[in-house]
Amino acid sequence: MSIKYQACEPFRAYNRIEGRPREEELDDSLAAKVHDPLWMLARQFQFGELKGEDAGSAIFAKVAINTVRMTSFTGANGLKTPYSEAIPLETRVERIIPDIDLKMAVRLGKKFLQVLDEVGGNAPTSQGYTTGMYKNQFLEKYPFVLPEIEDGETxxxxxxxxxxxxxxQASSFLRAMAGRAVNGRGLWLELDRDFSKINNFVLAGSQTPSPDKFILSKHKTIAQDAAKKWIDYVVNELNLPENSQDDSWLNNRLEYTFKTTIDEGNGTQTELKADEYFQGHLDWYSFDVAKEKEEGSSSIDETIRKREVLTVIPSEASFAGMPNSRWWEMEDGSIDLGNLKASDTDIAKILVTQYALQYSNDWLSIPYDIPTGTFAEVEGILVRDTFGQNYFVDAAHKNGESWNEWNMYSLTVDKGEFEAPAFDKRILLPAAAVKTLESEAIEEVKFIRDEMANMVWGIESRIPDSLGGGMDGYEAASNLNSEFERLIKEEEVADEIVLPEINLNAIDSRATTYKPQLKYQLGNSVSENWIPFIAVHQKGSNREIHFQRASMPRILEIFEPHAIRPRTQLLRDGINEDDSQKTPFFINEEEIPRSGVKLTGTYQRTRWYNGKIVSWYGRRKRTGRGEGSSGLRFDLVLDNK
Structure with a gap:
């Protein structure tokens, strides 16, 4: 018995066409010989390659570019100053006056003695200055002294x-430096950037040397020149602002704010503002264009505003791992574009992959050097291809003025809350540092909302250790409590113990074993590195509130109750060195959301484009980790253990 099967066409699938050499050498395979040109033309026709309109390659291009530079800078104090690129704009914005630690005080004191000896050594021999002539006097005037707690102090x-x-560690450092180094911090606070105050140490003609006046009158000029050079050294070394009001930091907003101005050369000025800068790296997206344009110069300064036409041969834009336009060329295998994994929400990764795999060979690049601090705009590009045809390429955003048109790197123009958004289509290249080295956090404050206690807490998780670094805030609070416990134990030790007379027949003198089961406690306490902020009404308003720095009481047996003060430079704003408050400290309510805020203060260091090393102290704000609870409670009934 035979069975007849119905024949059917087998399913064929062709994934790719590739050559499979059968020889050991690959010369013939890589030669890509064309045996049937008609077949190749037919395949090109099938794939639509013969319908392409961009068959010509660009061989010539002309580009018209307009550039305009920044002309002025305005900090948080509202004072407008000329724009300068002596230091990065990022440094100029972020720098604040740091608290001079002990190690820095030693270096500054040593530097002053060196400068004084250099200036005195260059002076005429008739003035009679010798090296180290005033060293002992300055050691006595500005010493490193370990504080001692005395009786009768508040x-x-x-x-x-x-x-x-x-x-x-700071105490050990003070003991080691006592009598060996000049305290540069004390000298810096004494001079206060005014070199003429060194005259307070100069003797009059008939005076005798004393600890306060010891510089001979004939050395007055030497002391003034040395003080001036030393002050310039400190300001340049630490990149200090002119004064405490010259920085761009706003305490009530916990962020930086500043403005820069561009003179357009047509009678107007464009103001670029950065009202909410806190990221730690300054770039174009930190700026917005102000709504109003101020009056400016009508003449064009070639050093500020320039129009330039370039004639170049465009080159193909390329990147590492880019697929080659000719299939027989070997590609760079350092980047595997085919191994990119993107989900449906990874829009940016999908766009980059699509550009790299499909449209990368259609892009050409024309290099152009733009100075930092510049607003640049490309008017248009004239391209000539291999067929001699000219094409004028407009900017993509010039096809329309709709708010949803395609544009990149545009700055938002402030037009009001109820107006359609607008954009400035120029490209901004701020004078920002490319890469910075950042120290570990010197100070760190975490702001959290405590709904149970109905207040905001500023938790000092790191405080300065007085040696140029930071230490754990909880550890510092514990060490301070241990120091107070030591003082209490010293007070408890009496010189002579006198036992009271006891009447054993009295009822009150008899021992009793009764103990109540419950006890009342007025309130508990929190760690001393938790600084409270309470809600108060803003001045002139019955609805809007802001947070005011408050203080927890420190209750000890040997002192009257007094306020616990913060230890970080950020939260101590408005508090004197003796812990007395001269001005209150407020924070806007909207600056501390439910997620909380974390502020860090660090030293930063970079190399500017002129080779100069620039260091400064600045702050950065980050999002916190949510709400918290201090455990603060009042009117407690507890077990009497």
Whole structure:
């Protein structure tokens, strides 16, 4: 018995056409010999390659570019100053006056003695200056002294000294430097950037040397020149602002704010503002264009505004791992574009992959050097191809003025809340550092909302250790409490113990074993590195509030109750060195959301394009980790254990 099967056409699938050499050598395979040109033309026709209109290659291009540079800078104090690129704009915005630590004080004191000896050594021999002539006097005037707590001091005076003693490493450093180095911090605070104040140490004609006046009158000029050079050295070394009001940091907003101005050369000025800069890296997206245009110069300064026409041969834009336009060329295998994994929400990764795999060989690049601090705009590009045809390429955003048109790197123009958004189509290249080295956090404050206590807390998770670094805030609070416990134990030790007379027959003198089961406690406490902020009404408003810095009480047996003060430079704004408050400290309510805020203060270092090393102290704001609870409660009924 035979069975007849119905024949059917087998399913064929062709994934790719490739050559499979059968020889050991690949010369013939890589030669890509064409045996049937008609077949190749037919395949090109099938794939639509013969319908392409961009068959010509670009061989010539002309580009018209307009550039205009920044002319002025305005910080948070509203004072407009000429724009300068001596330091990065990022440094000029972020820098604040740091607290001079002990190690820096030693270096500054040593530098002053060196400068004084250099200036004195260059002076005429008739003035009689010798090296190290005033070293001992300055050692005595500005010493490193370990504080000692004495009887009769107030609670605040004792607290200031106890804070220094609780920093064990700093205390050891003070003992080591005592009598060996000049305290440059004290000299810096004494001069206060005014070199003429060195005259306070100069003797009059009939005076005798004393600890306060010891510089001979004939050395007055030497001391003034040395003080001036030393002040310039400190300001340039630390990149200090002109004064404490010259920085761009706003305490009530916990961020930087500044403005720069561009003179357009047509009678107007464009103002670029950065009202909310806190990211730690300054770039074009930190700026917005102000709504109003101020009056400016009508003449064109070639150093500020320039129009240039370039004639170049465009080159193909390329990147590492880019697919080659000729299939027989070997590609760079350092980047595997085919191995990119993107989900449906990875729009940016999908766009980059599509550009790299499909349209990369259609892009050409024309290099053009733009100075930093420049607003640049390409008017248009004239391209000539191999067939001699000329094409004028407009900017993509010039096809329309709709807000949803395609554009990139555009700055938002402030037009009001109820107006359609607008964009400035020029490209901004701010004078920002490309890469910076950042130290570990010197100070770190975490702001959280405590709904149970109905307040905001500023938690000092890191505080300065007085040696140029930071230490854990909880550890510092514990060390300070240990220092107070030591003082209490010293007070408890009496010189002579006198036992009271006891009447054993009295009922009150008899021992009893009764103990109540419950006890009442007025309130508990929190760690001393938790600084409270309470809600208060803004001045002139019955609805809007902001947070005001408050203080927890420190209750000790040997002192009257007094306020616990913060230890970070950020939260101590408005507090004197003796812990007395001269001005209150407020934070806007909207600056501390439910997620919280984390502020860090660090030293940063970079190399500017002229080779200069630039260092500064600045702050950065990040998002917190949500709400928290301090555990603060009042009117407690507890078990009497």
């Amino acid at each position: 609670a605040q005076e004792t607290t200031v000294k106890a804070r220094s003693l609780s920093l064990q």
